[in-house]
Amino acid sequence: MARPRKPLLSADRIVAAALVLVDEEGLDAVSTRRLAAELGVSGPSLYNHFRTKDQILEAVADAVSAQVDLSMFEDGRDWRRALHDWAVSYREALTAHPHLVPVLARGPGRRPAGLRLADAVFGAMVAAGWPPAQATSIGALMRYFVLGSALGSFAGGFVDDVSAYDPADYPHLGQAHLLAERQEQIDARAFETGLSALLDGLALQHARSTGAGTPS
Amino acid sequence: MARPRKPLLSADRIVAAALVLVDEEGLDAVSTRRLAAELGVSGPSLYNHFRTKDQILEAVADAVSAQVDLSMFEDGRDWRRALHDWAVSYREALTAHPHLVPVLARGPGRRPAGLRLADAVFGAMVAAGWPPAQATSIGALMRYFVLGSALGSFAGGFVDDVSAYDPADYPHLGQAHLLAERQEQIDARAFETGLSALLDGLALQHARSTGAGTPS
């Protein structure tokens, strides 16, 4: 075929197809040949639009990061509520594409949407009166919690098989095989419990450091 | 050579060599051929001891999980202090082998050490008076936080390059390129801040649910 008069591919089309493939069949299914086939071209064609396969995945990760809502840092919401709403939006974006979390976990690097996200949180915390060093910590620790919660479900990590949990070995895991079933609910509840605890704890600290305010 | 009178390989030797390889060159460096070469045998030999490459990595992950200290749940320590010390030990075990975190993140599955870990936390929280559903949440959310903090350093995720952070795009990231340098310190501080906040918040909740006690 050689060069068509109208390009068959574009960075956006490649990213979109890669996201579908990741969601449907996991990270391992994304090979350059497979992805190209999905787009109706041959493997090496992708290299006209991205320098490496890794850069394709980075672009996919950035597209997902871009879906995280940041508007709560702009209106007048107090820092605690803003942080809560942001964490919820962040987690939703990631759990919609669980196979991609290991890629996102590599850090914002040079991904624009990832950086915008880090920038918004940091700026909002400083504006709320947190010292810069604390604002950095908050950005980091919220990221830890959200990524951790999206990466590998806790409940889904257990096997749906009674015999896997011999009571002699694990005296307290008698109900563990049930976790797999109610996976989503258990992960969602643990996330909310942890997020509330985190924000309660930060509010205590904020009250102490500004010497005023009533926490919780 | 064929079968030697004394086996050249053992599961333990393979796991140990794989851990060294992961630590020194990352997950991608662990191929069956490369790992076998490191052990002085040919690639397919490994399949006499493990059914798949993935099971080798699971075994490596379990070996690392086994290094997490669980003794704090046995002596008389109060739940809050036990949880703190456990989280610190957990994080230390993981940050010693950062490349392995994505494997650990798949969940305890059938890995004995991973299950022992989940069992110990759950049991200790129930013993401390938490209702079972809450104890499950605590096990999950602590795991989120520790895994998230070990998986991809926050500070290390930024690029050590001023030009990456155009102030027009990211008004608050003027110092971001400095994060890469002081990576470990920043991650360690964010972890401690987050862990304290988490425990403060949980203590508040514990006090509320048992209707007594003075938190923090």
Next chain:
DNA sequence: ACCTGAACACCGTTCAAGT
């Protein structure tokens, strides 16, 4: 039982060739 080399169906990436 435990190792070997050969083989299969894959990879990511480069590159000269085509329009």
Next chain:
DNA sequence: ACCTGAACACCGTTCAAGT
């Protein structure tokens, strides 16, 4: 500029053959 097929150096895994 943007696609192609061929090629290179890899993969994970299977299997018959050797002792």
